[in-house]
Amino acid sequence: MTKIVTFPSPGGGASPAKARPPALATFRKVDKIFKNQVMALSGLDLEIRTGEFLSLLGPSGCGKSTVLRLLTGLAEPSRGEIVWSCERPQFGFVFQEPTLMPWSDVFTNVWLPLRLAGVSKEKARPQIEEALTQVGLSAFAKAYPRQLSGGMKMRVSIARALVTRPQVLLMDEPFAALDEITRLKLNDDLAELQSSLNATVVFVTHSVFESVYLADRIVVMAARPGRAFAEISVEAPPIRSEGFRMTAAYAETCRRTSAALHESMGETPASELSQ
Template sequence: MTKVVTFPSPGGPVPSKARAPALATFKQVDKVFANEVTALTGLDLEIRTGEFLALLGPSGCGKSTVLRLLTGLAEPTRGEIVWGCERPQFGFVFQEPTLTPWSDVFTNVWLPLRLAGVSKHEARTRIEEALAQVGLSGFAKAYPRQLSGGMKMRVSIARALVTRPSVLLMDEPFAALDEITRLKLNDDLADLQASLSATVVFVTHSVFESVYLADRIVVMAARPGRAFAEINVEAPPIRREGFRLTATYADTCRRTSNALHEAMGEAAPSELME
């Protein structure tokens, strides 16, 4: 059984979301694929209702596999996932926008509702609402070739939101974007999650992104994938650019970076400087 090291927030009360009821709990979950690759071993992980949970770790540590297990696209080889309620409605945002180039923005966002048998006319209000949530109200008739990378990702997020999910799963959605666009979308996602009160499980390789967005970070170790450390982030309920300039942000980034290096079997950067 992997021991999870917990790093509490420095000073101040425990964040209220840390006391929220469990949405789903992984209990000693293993996942071995047909090619005998072990993606996860002994994973103990609790996902709490309404929180923003970041899964941080190197490639091959099973972060994306956790998302697939949550949605039911994959099943545990051993162990179990216990739900605190009925399995919720999921929205999924992938690393690439995966938009159909021959369809306009409106039609791309309609896709999951169309697959569910909802007509374009019936879906109109929900599509317009989703586009407004991501700041694309004026782009319904635009085609993907006319959009920037950041705008394409907004369309992908709108497509996930149009089903009105209670849980939003995001698999490195901003990894391919330039830094300026990525920071802007970080701000927009933080605002969106606060307004929706949805649970977000966010996969990332970025220490800085995880600390800026998350209420809680689970650092994962690879080969085989497992939870290594858990870090609570003490921050304002709605993040703003100024949070990145605070001592709390810097300290949490340091602790998270140290935990990530330790999870990969490397010396922590702070130790190398001593």
């Protein structure tokens, strides 16, 4: 049976316990077995809470993307169930590749989800402009993807995900292909954006540092077949900023998260090897 380790331990944290937001979706003992008999998930218990920034962290192939597909209904559980507290919400997606249409300008790229929903460009204009403002790209509406840096393309991709004003934003390793400096900057921007968004975010990553910087809660998944191995609550200021990376709390949470990740892969954490 999966053992969930929770940090900080109940009652053991320095700061007072925050009220726990209600569950939006609950995975109950979910298995996912693909047609080729690959068992991607086994007995996954997972709660997605309303308004939280949840990070799914785990080794390659542990089923993180499968969790996102199950959430959206693009895949169905083979066993177990996913219980929603409401109608299945509106989703926005951001993937590792920005997948922009090279022949269209930024404005037209961001319009795409509304266009597919039958909304004309003129009717969609206020929402497109709002999304571009949210990602700081208002001045680049007429630019083409080839004129943008990798970080700017990713911002367009985020604007395209936000343009429908989704209740749930699903981000699958969105910054993994970017250089370190751009990645840190986009982490800062996303942290700021999240504070003004009225959305639940599920963020898949391989990066401990990114998880701890951005998330309210981290679920570390065990290697395939994927299941929840550890849960870590991140004690941090409500709005994250560069200063948080310099704190002892950040360093300690990174250490714990890294240890949980190593344990999830059946390895001894490096911190214990040196003792």
